[in-house]
Amino acid sequence: MQEIIYFLPGQGAETPSLGKKLFEKFPLSFNLLNLTEKIWGFDLREIILNGSDNIYDIIYCQPILCWYGYSLGLALKEKYKIKILVPYSLGVFPSIALAEILPFEDIIKILKFNFDLVNKLDLSGKLLYVSGYPIEEAKKNLKGIYFSSINHPLSYTIGGKEEEIKEAYNFLKEKAFSLKILPSPWPIHTKILKEVSEELKKEEYLWKNLKDPTIPILSPIDISLIDNKDKGKFLLSSVISKPMFFNSICKKLKNEKIKFIEASESGFFQKIFKLHNRDIKIFEGIGEI
Incomplete structure (x- = not known):
C-alpha cells in the first residue's frame, strides 16, 4: 500500500460546498456528519449541500472542517497508508481522531466545549x-x-x-x-485562550478514552512527533493557545519523497508552501479517493 503524508488545515480552508463531493464518494461521511450535527446542535448538511456562504461563520466552519478532515482521512486509509499526520491549527482535532488517540465523537465534544467556553469570554475584536x-x-x-x-x-x-x-x-x-x-468574530487573545486550555485539561470526562496513537502526528507547536497519548492530550488542549510554526514544518518535510495529500478543496497547504518558496506538490484529497 502506497504511503502518504496527510495534511489537515484549519480555518481558512473552508469553501462553499466543502464536503459535497465527499458525500458522493464516501457514504460513511453521511453517518459521521449526523453524529457531528447531533453533538454540535446545528444543521450542517444544509450548509454543505446548498453551497452556503454561512460556512465562513465560525459556528459552522469549525465542525465542518473537523468532520471533513476526519472523513476524508478514513476514505484515504482505504487506499493509502498514512505515514504521518500533519495538522495545522483546527486540523489537530481530526488528526487526533484519525490517529485513534480519541474517538471522533469525543473530538467533536471537545471542539464544542472549546467553542462554548470561548464564546462566554469577551473576545470582541x-x-x-x-x-x-x-x-x-x-x-x-x-x-x-x-x-x-x-x-x-x-x-x-x-x-x-x-x-x-x-x-x-x-x-x-x-x-x-x-x-x-x-472575517473572525474574535482575535486570538493568547492570555485568555490559555485559560480556556487549562479549563479543558480539568475536564477529565473528556479524556477517559485516551489511547496511544496508531499514526504519528507532527506537532504544529514544536515540530515534534506525537507518539503517545499524553503528548496527544497536551497537543489538543494547547493548540488554541500556542503559535503555529509553519515554516518549520516545511523544513521538516522537505526531504520526504512520498505523496502529500491535503484535506482541502482550495489548495490551502499548496498555497502556503508556495508562500514559503517550497516547490512541493500537494494533492487535494477529494481527487485521491
Whole structure:
C-alpha cells in the first residue's frame, strides 16, 4: 500500500460546498456528519449541500472542517497508508481522531466545549494577517495587540480590539507585502485562550478514552512527533493557545519523497508552501479517493 503524508488545515480552508463531493464518494461521511450535527446542535448538511456562504461563520466552519478532515482521512486509509499526520491549527482535532488517540465523537465534544467556553469570554475584536514585515519590528511599534499563528518571521496574525487593528493596518499598509483583515468574530487573545486550555485539561470526562496513537502526528507547536497519548492530550488542549510554526514544518518535510495529500478543496497547504518558496506538490484529497 502506497504511503502518504496527510495534511489537515484549519480555518481558512473552508469553501462553499466543502464536503459535497465527499458525500458522493464516501457514504460513511453521511453517518459521521449526523453524529457531528447531533453533538454540535446545528444543521450542517444544509450548509454543505446548498453551497452556503454561512460556512465562513465560525459556528459552522469549525465542525465542518473537523468532520471533513476526519472523513476524508478514513476514505484515504482505504487506499493509502498514512505515514504521518500533519495538522495545522483546527486540523489537530481530526488528526487526533484519525490517529485513534480519541474517538471522533469525543473530538467533536471537545471542539464544542472549546467553542462554548470561548464564546462566554469577551473576545470582541478583529484579526489581521500580515505578510512581508518583520514580526520583531511590528512588536516594537504596535502595542496592546496579540501576536499568534507565527508561520514565519515575515508571516503572522495579530489580534486586538477593532480600533487597535485599524491602527495596526494603517501603520503596516505601506510597509508590509500583504495585509488582510480576517472575517473572525474574535482575535486570538493568547492570555485568555490559555485559560480556556487549562479549563479543558480539568475536564477529565473528556479524556477517559485516551489511547496511544496508531499514526504519528507532527506537532504544529514544536515540530515534534506525537507518539503517545499524553503528548496527544497536551497537543489538543494547547493548540488554541500556542503559535503555529509553519515554516518549520516545511523544513521538516522537505526531504520526504512520498505523496502529500491535503484535506482541502482550495489548495490551502499548496498555497502556503508556495508562500514559503517550497516547490512541493500537494494533492487535494477529494481527487485521491
